[in-house]
Amino acid sequence: MPGRLPATGLLAAAALATLLAACGRPPPVAVHPADTPPERLSDWGVVLADGRALEFNDGVIPYDLNTPLFSDYALKLRSVWMPAGASAQYRETGEFEFPVGTILSKTFHYERAGERGGMPLDVVRADRESGLDADGQLDLDRYVLVETRLLVRYDEGWQALPYVWNDTQDEAFLELAGDVRNIRLNDGREQQPFVYVVPDANQCGGCHKPDHTAAEMRPLGPRAWQLNREYRYPEGPRNQIEHWSAIGMLAGAPESPPEGVRWAAPGDASPGQRARAYLDANCAHCHNANGPADTSGLDLGIGAPLGRRFGICKPPVAVGRGSGDRPYDIYPGRPDDSILLYRMAHSDPAIAMPELGRSTVHREGVELVRDWIAGLAGDC
Amino acid sequence: MRNALSTVLVLGVAVLLASCSGSEGPERELLESEFQKQLQMQLIKAKPGDVITIPEGVHPINRGLSLNVSGVTLRGLGMDKSILSFKGQVQGAEGLLVNASDFTIEDLAIEDTAGDALKINEGRNIVIRRVRTEWTNGPDEKNGAYGIYPVQVENVLLEDSVAIGASDAGLYVGQSRNVVVRNNRVEFNVAGIEIENTVHADVYGNLARNNTGGILVFNMPDLPNPGHSTRIFSNEVVGNNTANFGAEGTPVASVPAGSGIVINSNDRVEIFDNVITDNNTANIIISSYFATGYQGTREMVDDYDPYPETIYIYGNTLSGGGSAPDGLELKALKVAKFGLTGSFPDVLWDGYVNTDKADEHGRLTPEFAICVDNDTAEVLNVDLGNGSENIVIGDEQHRCTHEKLPAVMLADPLY
Numbered sequence: 001m002p003g004r005l006p007a008t009g010l011l012a013a014a015a016l017a018t019l020l021a022a023c024g025r026p027p028p029v030a031v032h033p034a035d036t037p038p039e040r041l042s043d044w045g046v047v048l049a050d051g052r053a054l055e056f057n058d059g060v061i062p063y064d065l066n067t068p069l070f071s072d073y074a075l076k077l078r079s080v081w082m083p084a085g086a087s088a089q090y091r092e093t094g095e096f097e098f099p100v101g102t103i104l105s106k107t108f109h110y111e112r113a114g115e116r117g118g119m120p121l122d123v124v125r126a127d128r129e130s131g132l133d134a135d136g137q138l139d140l141d142r143y144v145l146v147e148t149r150l151l152v153r154y155d156e157g158w159q160a161l162p163y164v165w166n167d168t169q170d171e172a173f174l175e176l177a178g179d180v181r182n183i184r185l186n187d188g189r190e191q192q193p194f195v196y197v198v199p200d201a202n203q204c205g206g207c208h209k210p211d212h213t214a215a216e217m218r219p220l221g222p223r224a225w226q227l228n229r230e231y232r233y234p235e236g237p238r239n240q241i242e243h244w245s246a247i248g249m250l251a252g253a254p255e256s257p258p259e260g261v262r263w264a265a266p267g268d269a270s271p272g273q274r275a276r277a278y279l280d281a282n283c284a285h286c287h288n289a290n291g292p293a294d295t296s297g298l299d300l301g302i303g304a305p306l307g308r309r310f311g312i313c314k315p316p317v318a319v320g321r322g323s324g325d326r327p328y329d330i331y332p333g334r335p336d337d338s339i340l341l342y343r344m345a346h347s348d349p350a351i352a353m354p355e356l357g358r359s360t361v362h363r364e365g366v367e368l369v370r371d372w373i374a375g376l377a378g379d380c
Numbered sequence: 381m382r383n384a385l386s387t388v389l390v391l392g393v394a395v396l397l398a399s400c401s402g403s404e405g406p407e408r409e410l411l412e413s414e415f416q417k418q419l420q421m422q423l424i425k426a427k428p429g430d431v432i433t434i435p436e437g438v439h440p441i442n443r444g445l446s447l448n449v450s451g452v453t454l455r456g457l458g459m460d461k462s463i464l465s466f467k468g469q470v471q472g473a474e475g476l477l478v479n480a481s482d483f484t485i486e487d488l489a490i491e492d493t494a495g496d497a498l499k500i501n502e503g504r505n506i507v508i509r510r511v512r513t514e515w516t517n518g519p520d521e522k523n524g525a526y527g528i529y530p531v532q533v534e535n536v537l538l539e540d541s542v543a544i545g546a547s548d549a550g551l552y553v554g555q556s557r558n559v560v561v562r563n564n565r566v567e568f569n570v571a572g573i574e575i576e577n578t579v580h581a582d583v584y585g586n587l588a589r590n591n592t593g594g595i596l597v598f599n600m601p602d603l604p605n606p607g608h609s610t611r612i613f614s615n616e617v618v619g620n621n622t623a624n625f626g627a628e629g630t631p632v633a634s635v636p637a638g639s640g641i642v643i644n645s646n647d648r649v650e651i652f653d654n655v656i657t658d659n660n661t662a663n664i665i666i667s668s669y670f671a672t673g674y675q676g677t678r679e680m681v682d683d684y685d686p687y688p689e690t691i692y693i694y695g696n697t698l699s700g701g702g703s704a705p706d707g708l709e710l711k712a713l714k715v716a717k718f719g720l721t722g723s724f725p726d727v728l729w730d731g732y733v734n735t736d737k738a739d740e741h742g743r744l745t746p747e748f749a750i751c752v753d754n755d756t757a758e759v760l761n762v763d764l765g766n767g768s769e770n771i772v773i774g775d776e777q778h779r780c781t782h783e784k785l786p787a788v789m790l791a792d793p794l795y
Contacts, residue, residue, distance in 0.1 A: 177420040178443065180412060180470065195470045201424045202446040206477075212502055215448070215479065292479070292501055295531045295555060297602035308602065316629065317600050318576075320495065320525025320548050323629030339629070349444075349494040350524055355473040 029057055029081050031101050034154045041148055041163040041172035046081055046105050051170040054107070054138040054145065057081075061249065062136070063240050064129045065226040067263040067277040069207075070362040072196055073185060074146065077107040077130040077138065078221065082249055088222075090241075090252035093303065095223045102153040104219055108146045109138065113186040116141070117167065120182035120193065136234050140169045146181060147198045148172050151208070151219050158217040160204035176201040185360065194347075194359045206356050207285045212292040220285055224253075225277075225302070228260035263368060275372035276302055278365055282354060298329060311340055313380035321350045332376035341370055416441050423447045431455055434462040434488050441465065444472015450481040450503070456488030459512035459542060466493040474499040474529075475513075482793070486510050492517075496526040497546075505793060506536045515545030519568045519625045523547040527569065531555055535791050539563050547625060548632050549574035550591070553581060555603060560788055562586065570626040571596045571635065572617075575646075577607040582788040586615045593632070593639035594620040594659065599646045600631065601669070601684040608647040611785050617641055617656040617663070624706070634672045636661040636706035643688050645669045650785050652695045661710060662724050662760075663701035666691055666750055668732035671764050687734045689748040692782040698726040698757050713768060725758035725773060732765050743777040751780040 086099035110123035131143040145165040163172035178200035185192040244250035261277035280302035286293035287300040311329030324342035331337040343353035428451030456462025475493035481504040489512040490497040497513035513527035527543035531554040543550025550569035563585040566572035572588035574596040588594035594617035626633035638660030656663040669686030702724030758774040
């Protein structure tokens with residue numbers, strides 16, 4: 001009689017064990033089939049949040065970029081996870097080649113300016129990469145989560161999935177059609193209300209298909225010059241490319257990868273290098289030789305020659321209202337006669353560049369590009 | 381294998397959620413309509429062969445819509461019945477952005493978008509039929525730039541559509557190949573119809589009225605391919621005298637009000653059997669890139685040809701044009717040459733010539749000539765390159781003909 005539990009009993013015991021284990025230590029990361037993405041972000045097990053704090057699961061590695069895309073002053077928490085034993089292949093230019101099963105995550109969050117639950121959302125215009133503390137935790141009394149975007153690598157390619165966080169900050173839900181939030185940005189002097197837009201799944205491809213003809217979804221950030229920087233891991237600070245290589249997540253990295261260029265760190269690089277890094281990160285996903293904006297004949301990639309196709313003395317083509325009565329994309333020495341700067345300095349959807357992911361003006365980015373154009377020699 | 385494993389894990393996580401977190405459904409501010417979300421979901425999840433229907437009604441949309449799946453039809457119940465209204469749009473440089481082939485859109489309207497109304501960027505076998513794009517407040521610099529805007533497309537039929545109020549071009553076909561634009565109505569745009577850097581376009585049966593310029597055929601520099609071989613025939617191009625309301629700095633902002641048909645820097649263009657009347661600057665204007673007043677001519681790219689060549693104009697009904705040209709210089713020129721009550725001839729030419737293609741008198745060789753074989757119509761060469769020092773009317777060099785261009789043959793499945 002004893003010693004033989006019925007099958008159902010076994011299952012129940014297993015479920016209980018899972019439950020007990022789960023409440024103490026979460027289950028590992030799970031890759032779901034491409035055609036049935038889960039409604040709840042927690043089902044992936046990458047990001048763990050209980051309403052009080054957010055942290056990453058075991059094996060999920062956070063990272064920062066040298067020059068991130070500007071997204072309405074949102075702070076961004078990035079992570080990479082790969083199946084055990086798999087590793088990404090290093091590439092000198094372009095993004096690394098990631099193995100099937102890779103999950104990249106990006107969590108958009110803000111520092112709160114007001115109490116939890118306030119409407120509209122009052123947030124601080126903060127100047128840092130993310131709110132993650134030294135212990136690898138994000139304090140949800142101090143920060144508010146808006147959305148988490150996943151990029152998942154399947155056999156047939158990458159899939160983009162936008163998840164939107166709830167007010168209790170313990171779950172995010174799949175919103176393939178995107179979403180909008182009213183946010184008020186506080187910079188200590190004034191409050192700037194704006195509509196924060198969570199892109200829909202198609203719009204993810206608006207940036208993440210940098211070759212418009214091939215139309216393949218690809219990650220944009222994780223490339224050598226973007227990752228070549230220090231990160232403060234719980235075990236201590238270390239170069240990200242070194243760390244990825246050391247833990248077996250990255251194969252083929254050389255001794256000295258391309259120098260990282262940080263747009264916001266004046267000491268590191270020349271204004272030209274910083275401005276070009278900024279334009280690459282913010283523009284070149286469309287404005288490259290094969291991108292959706294190749295219709296304009298403008299190529300702002302970090303490797304593109306600094307000539308007419310880069311906008312120097314280039315008149316516009318189908319600019320519409322975006323010209324601002326200015327003659328050239330970039331007029332050397334004359335930022336106020338440069339179309340590029342006009343479009344960066346506006347938030348009207350008919351004028352603003354980039355077209356997606358920005359409802360506010362990035363003052364610091366405008367300033368950087370303005371100074372660079374002002375210092376460019378030559379005339380048109 | 382992975383699927384089975386995942387299923388177990390998913391169950392585990394579900395248990396975890398149920399027991400540990402006490403999570404509830406999403407709570408969000410309702411800032412946009414259910415219809416909008418549903419429509420974008422349909423566009424995201426579309427499969428080849430799908431027909432997505434826009435029901436009757438005015439549907440407010442506040443973010444740009446997009447479609448990336450080929451083989452889809454988007455269909456309303458009529459351009460005055462199924463209306464997507466983008467008034468107050470907060471995001472998106474277009475109303476609807478399509479990157480797909482074998483796409484048909486018909487019987488609906490797109491109104492009041494912040495930027496372009498309908499943009500189709502790369503694709504083959506596209507049909508746009510009985511679509512209306514309109515800025516309902518009338519001509520205004522703040523209107524979006526383009527109404528219907530296919531670019532880098534091939535094998536395209538754009539017919540029976542209506543475009544009103546675009547601050548650039550109502551119908552704009554750019555960098556494309558094998559295009560038919562027929563039986564459309566364009567009104568109160570800066571440019572009614574614009575064909576740019578496109579190879580093999582037939583533009584016929586259209587009504588272009590009350591625009592700044594009726595029908596434009598342009599070539600712009602810095603683009604992958606120059607255009608050529610456009611036929612403009614059997615259109616009505618009437619009274620395009622609306623003041624130019626294009627944003628300064630855009631190429632079309634240099635088009636004078638009162639322009640009927642304008643050829644700029646494009647080659648092998650045929651204009652025949654049209655009714656072109658009462659366009660106050662000129663019924664037909666032929667110009668080079670140098671005449672546009674655009675910047676950047678000094679550093680013209682090497683492979684760009686700024687001259688209009690091999691132009692053939694015949695069989696049109698021309699009347700009433702050139703009586704009140706736009707712009708001080710043209711006004712002064714008209715008064716000086718033709719008097720207060722006189723008019724410019726029907727065809728205005730800036731007179732710039734590529735000397736490599738001209739004879740010793742500076743006249744284009746027969747292959748490249750601007751030929752006007754149209755009843756009594758005359759060409760006015762305003763000699764812009766020499767400060768209008770040697771203005772010529774009715775020069776012999778234009779009394780010529782060219783071999784006619786073949787009709788555009790749309791390929792299967794459109795024909």
